[in-house]
Amino acid sequence: MVIWLFAAVVGFPGRSSESQAEDQQSLQRVAAGDAGGLGALYDRHGRSVYSLALRILGDEGDAEEVTQDVFAQAWRRAGQYDAARGSVAAWLLVMARTRAIDRFRARRVRPEGRVQDDDGLTLQQLPATSPDAVSEMMAAERGVRVRRALEDLPFLQRVAIELAYFEGLSQREIAERLEQPLGTVKTRMRLGLLKLRDALVEVQP
């Protein structure tokens, strides 16, 4: 594990740290009120933000609105970005996930007239990705590997992770949805996520 952590921290210093530096420069321009900086950010990350929103919402119009919201928020809050908590890309994707899931839930809950569980979960409180995830997340081929690893997971592990990540469901909600005991859901989720991590580690030289 020590070796893995070492590799995770120092590995892949090339392309991803370069693009992170570019992103931070763009964000500084945004913070100074330069719309060109936002354009540059959109050109680099608009596609992944839109794709994540589309995956969560399944509707192109909604995904466009979320993407628009994310970059509007980046424009307003560029000064609040903290590089210690993750890359600019991860920051944008966390915003995209949060907004898309909020919208998804609002859409899902209202027509059925269901009172939303008062479980206190607000997606505003979702943890940001960790700083060392930053360099990992940047490369597109990494995404392909993660997707394959996800597809290779046993059904229950994969669905538990997807419901949590893409729909923001709690473990209890997932257990209800899948008609599985809560303990089973917990162990499957953990197991599946550890396998994804292993898939990421394997790509390290």
Added chain:
Amino acid sequence: MSAAHDELKHDAAAYALGVLDAAERTAFEAHLATCAECTADVRQLRLAAGALAHAVPQVSPPPSLRARIMGQVSFAAPPAAASAVVVHDRRGLPAWLQIAAMLVVGAGIFVYAQRMQARVSNLEAQLQQAQAQVATADRQTAELRTVAFRAQSAMGVFAAPDVARIDLAGQAVAQAARARALWSRQRGMVFTVANLPALPPGRVYQVWVVTAQAPVSAGLLTPDASGGGSVYFETPVDILPPVAVAVTLEPAGGVPAPTGERYLIGTPSAL
């Protein structure tokens, strides 16, 4: 501890995915603070969770979206740098930490307010002091002006064309006392005295211009240690010509008409 770990370690994945509910989250974070194993676990699981954003099929948005986004911000106010610096995104901080942060900020503001209050009080005190100094200076100026005026007036009396001289002689209670008054209807009276007895406590000498109608008070006289002194009195312009000038011993503060013993008395004589 170990029992807690066995139970809570299964929540690490949900925590990394950000889907623990509030109670679970609080419990897990409390455990996290004391458990190195779970902390390392979360670190790795977050890595995997973050990667999921890239695991989705990549689809290009319509080109018009970029134009909409850029159009949106070009009409919006530029980001407020000040508020952006002050307001931090607290997403992901545990609730207790947010509350602690608010308490720290609150305490800081309280201390700051206290300091400002002390400073304001201090400045107010300084201001009052300065105002008092100005008042003192004003009063001293007024006093000096009066002194100057009186000196000038006294000089005026000596040079007045209508000046009359009245020499006063000590009476039975003060036989050694002598005085001279120079009086001008226009310019007032200069009164010079010598050898008056020391004043008893609560008493003062009062100088009277005695006219055909009644004695008119010219003013009070407090001699120096040797019983002498020189005083300038303004006297009413419409006063009748004095038939005499007298000095009596009166209660402190003076009286409207003479009541006490006569110490000096004299009548006008031509210069």
